[in-house]
Amino acid sequence: MRMRTEEAAGHAILGNSGEILSLIATGTATSRSALLELSGLSRVTVTQRLNALIAAGLVRETERTVPSGGRPTRVLSVNERAGFVLVANIGETFIRLAAMDTEPSIIVESTIPFNAADGPQHVLEHLAREFDRLIARSRASHPFLFGLGISLPTPVDFKRGCVVGPSVLHGWDEFDIAGWMRERFGVPAYVENDVNLMTIHEHRQNYPHVDDMIFIKAGTGIGSGIVSGGRIFRGAQGAAGDIGHIQFESADPPLCRCGKFGCVEARAAGWAIARDLTKRGFKAENARDVVELVTRQNPEALMLLRAAGRVIGEVASDVVSILNPSLIVVGGTLARSGDFLLSGIRELVYQRCLPLATRDLQIVLAYPHKDSALFGAAYLAFYDIFSRQKVDELLARFAAPEGRSAARPSPPGTANVPSAS
Template identity: 40%
Template sequence: MEELLKFAPRPTGAGEMFQLLRDGRPRTRAELATVTGQARSTIAARIDSLVSLGLVTPSGEATSTGGRPPSTFAFNPAARVVLAVDLGATHARLAVTDLASRVLAEHEEPLAIADGPAQVLARVVELGSELLDKAGATHRDLAGVGVGLPGPVDHATGRPMNPPIMPGWDGADVPGTLQRALGTTVLVDNDVNVMALGEHRTAWREATDLVFVKVATGIGAGIIMDGNLRRGAQGAAGDLGHIRVPGAGDVPCRCGNVGCLEAVASGQAVANALRAAGAPVASSADVVALVRAGDLDASHAVRQAGRDIGAVLAATVSLLNPSVVVVGGILADAGENLLAGIREVVYQRSLPLATQHLRIATAHTGAEAGVLGASAMAVDAVLSAPAVEALVS
């Protein structure tokens, strides 16, 4: 980070200086003075302010070059906690994490998003309070809340926008409802964006350009470009599931169009096709179970779903040129069948330059991607330079 700062504007406030410490490496006052170009007295005053907030803590002494060894200071992730909430079509997964997104307590249970915002958010508040207690924290320790929802979200307001599988949620004030109940900052985004953030921060930090594809009840993508999440003008970037698949015919989609990727290659679409052929399946999880049991029809169906996804992803790869495509969601648990179909088509149809060093891999974080991303989203907000500066002032 210090090398980058040689070519960037130097930190001017306590909030900006704090960003240097977020990597967890202990530093002396002298090191911080060298990097920032500020007087040691200024650095000392800012360190004292950050220590009083609990965000920075003394971490021992550096090696002496003569005289008394200088004290070092480091980021203190245990200063506060955040509540991370991952809501899917049929599940709720919550976790309390520290400020480094390390999970301290977590819980998962079935919960139908179609039950509506009043019932679902009331349960989130109830579970969040229970998890805080389990983690040995109180509402006073709660620095922020991050929420992922299974539908389009206006990130600026945190309100769902015409979500197709969330009846009663259109325009619902999710941040306001949770903030009134929990008394802290609340950030809300589309679940796939949140999962992309979690996977990127956990497993692919070195990849500045990444596309995360979730294949579950629906299909969507989260886009990381130049190291940052890209949401698009209205937050609709990455909506792979409603791109028409070449040769898909007139298969109806819940969005009102026909031939959409979600209608032919989602976990539910595969389950419907197998059930129509006589297989005892009702859900994506049933499809995964059949594949793991060695059922050839299920394996072939999942591989074909991969090919259909690959047909849409090929254009995405040529357009965005990511270095990594990560595939998550429950259907990714079916193993190599899905990835094999995706790779088969993407490497065949995308531009050779775009696929020369492209990696297509299964998500490392699995079911944890959503809560890890929700935590990272909340942490980024509450530990941003302006937010910390406001606390110090």
């Protein structure tokens, strides 16, 4: 009876530890003194709640230390071995999947074929079965499933977790992907556009101190993500940043995949450049083929890519004039061509924008990373799950019988969860 009473008391303390866990997970407070200052709780209460989190295996003291006015104190961190998130990036013909810990870093990963014509129900069932395999491979070392995130190559209504058309995923419109996944796995599920997730990864991983930036993905399609005030900006329905379908008037506007004429994408995307190269007698089907021809110094490919850079630069100059970012990062397959694309973008931005908007503006290439959308999905999921508004739900799941069965390892390493944009 006494053991049951002590266990119940421990669970009660753990259940009240949400604020402490959120402060640690988001990196807002990484020491005991910082927890005291920011929580406003008494030293005894902070100690009790922190000890409960450590005993549960959710938090640990790392080997790193920070000055404390006396003896250095150890840095507190989420225990990266406590659990994992499942993430998937749905591409054109394949789906990349992974289980990631809270750093985040990949625990296990896999790839499965994808055909959008199979429809959402069939694809999600296949995806869920592969997630089951990743769970089985991850549980022994990382017992608790925190949640899951899915990246889609299409406009997404983030609040509702569904695709909104027109898009390359024909027949997926309005299907409740997030709800389907929540029902299947019983954990928080997030669905987001791939460009926004690439933006989140680029921001958190490489430019965490930049408050206002634009990420432009130049690949098979054209899109952008916006970071404003340090957070991803989605707009009212999640359509913010869709620069690929801004239309330019001309005498003979090209037809876009969306069914309209004159879109930026129809002029500058990888598929559009490949189309124009094919008309000139070159073998090119996609953005990778374009980059291959550029690498071989093909004059027509170089000319078309530079022209594409100027088209992207034209729309980017409007974005700069409206949002006044301090940084533009250009990624995607076409960005692998380096300055051939970037020079065209810079030319138009600096030519069209006022000096005040471009005085401190940097325009750079993204750090190459094939899994940036996967990592962005992990950042996004962890940020919401550990947020002050959601962390109590996490602790309730963790304290349930299936959560209590989790092991309590505390290996070397750190695992603060950087705030997602």
